[in-house]
Amino acid sequence: MNEKTPISELNARMKTFRQIMDQQHPGWGMAVVFSKINLLYFTGSMPEGMLVIERGKDATLWARKGYERTLGESEFPVIEPMNSYRDAAQAYSQLPGEVHLETEFVPLAMYQRFQKHFRCSSYQSIDFQIAQARSVKSQWELHFIEQAGTYHRKVLEDIVPEILREGMAETDLAAELYEVMVKEGHQGIARFAMHDTDVAVAQLSFGENSLYPTNFDGPGGNRGLNAAVTSFGNRDRKLKKGDLVFIDMGFGINGYHSDKTMTYMFGERLPKEVIAIHQQCADIHDRVAEMLKPGAIPENIYETIMNNLTPEFKRNFMGFGTRQVKFLGHGVGLTVDEYPVLAKGFKAPLVENMVFAVEPKKGIEGVGMVGTENTFVVTPQGGRSITGSNRGLIFVG
Template sequence: MTHYLLRNENAVYYECGFSCDNEIFFKSGDEAWFITDPRYTEEAKTSVRNAEVVEAQDLTKALRALLRKKRIRKLWYDPGEWSVADFKKISEKLTIHLAPKADFSKQKRIIKREDEIKLLKSAVTEGARAFERFADFLRQKGEGLSEARLFFEASLLLQDEGAYSLSFEPIVALNENASKPHALPTEKSLKRGDLILVDAGIKEKRYCSDRTRTAEFTAEINFSKAQRFSDPKRQKIYDLVRKAQETAIGAIRPGITAKEIDHAAREVIERGGYGQYFVHSTGHGVGLDIHELPVISKRSETVIEENMVFTIEPGIYLPGEFGVRIEDMVRVTADGAEVL
């Protein structure tokens, strides 16, 4: 792919080490241009690497001038990055063949470099510490607070007084609300014996972490994976989900397909009698974006390779009762997987 356009901030950052909310990145052979408006020019010029910064009030007009100058015949773009209106402005009266290729930047980023793995490990470590801070908060001040307030407090603790940004808005769900995989916070209050599901992550220099834990709220609550529930049904479901996660992680190795990993987790839950309540894929890639490639799903034919990084997050969701999910990020090694 010799000539291509990018507009997604993380895709652009991967190419040149800088991005902003109004940019176009154009790559042509050994040359590249970062086109932005005057609000970002000064910072771009000190931060962008391996590309020329072009200042323009009309980014599309500046891009079209470059395209005419380069006289290229074929230009790749990701259709998911462009609105219909912007694409029309770029392509109108141009003789260049604009070739769509979805997610080509994410495909380029699917194998992580060592420096990226180091940042991802750091994000995971700091994210785990934030879970510990949240557990401590719950022990001291959590009882009686609403999900909405717990969501707010978790967000603050994750960011650690501004040291980190969030990978995504955290999920804090109690009891029956946890049966919704991406539950929104309610005004229901936390009480002793409640099941609490927390899904959250932070960024280390833009690289994301993603972690989910499910626990019972007691005076000694923690977010380790060794959990004990007073309700036998909750314990049974939790143990089944944990076994599914461990089985899937144990199946990971270079050369197998993503759907084989998904099958390893799904088979445990199906044999336990709860297959219909595992309603999402087993995992997803993580990097600059919280959802990258590979997708670990029952239909994914992606062949797993060393230094891919993705989540393993099986779950069981019983509508009107509760839900359990356990999630960790893993790196594929030469002969298996490392839990980050």
């Protein structure tokens, strides 16, 4: 399939966004997109610049850096160069008093530079409206997400067991895993919507390191290299028999991701009570997947599962100690973490071809983080896994 985003795809995305804006902000006049991920979504390219969307008029992509590249890779119909916001502002005879922009992305200094020439007196957010537009995937998008899922499954279920060896450091596994991922087709980077978040390869840990506190908004943990790099493996932690190995990673192709976690028992099988807890997490994973049907309410899915768990199981479920997250899964697409979320407060019904990562996990003191995660497409029959069906705790002898 052609990796260049077709014009039909771009037109459909813009139409959907405009419809959402007309419904939720009937008086809107201008929306401006700055973030490179959303520029990629709406235009098929990632220049340094902005996309100006006027109500009732053609949108214009203004490229400050990367203009020539954008001309070659984007089917977007109106692309113009600019040296500064002043250049772009001169093209608009009338500017609205209020502008809609990405408040989750645009820092104050950028807004002030923009406002100097686009003399708006106020702003509103379009983060939610863009998230809604992006949440339902087209067949073109699903092609790349499913391709990522196929390679993702192969790497974690088939190749990683061959890499694991006694005495290797977490950093050794991270380096070798990254090489394998890229050779299998990974784009080399996994992107997150969470502000100021980076993950070099994976959230990757041996034993209790998967319970170690981290600033990442997920159930797993890792020790990392040091205070400056918390998302990589640890050089000092070596793999030994009896270890639980925990790998949570995103896999990307042409901008689109799948998300998957796999666990392994190295050298020796874990105690029966640990395996039983893991299997309970896997059962929860399967029950959530069955509920991923059009019309289902994310909040109801979350509460249905949580209300049927015992107080003992809830302890250290979806985290460890006080570091428990309040969701069971999340959307996946151009970022690993997208709208909507399987959590309280998400009341809009699911729509066919939304994509979710489902990740029930539980921390066990002295052992690590058990559980599993796969990526699912919402269908009338329930969630369809695109990253495999292995329940985890693969034994590596």
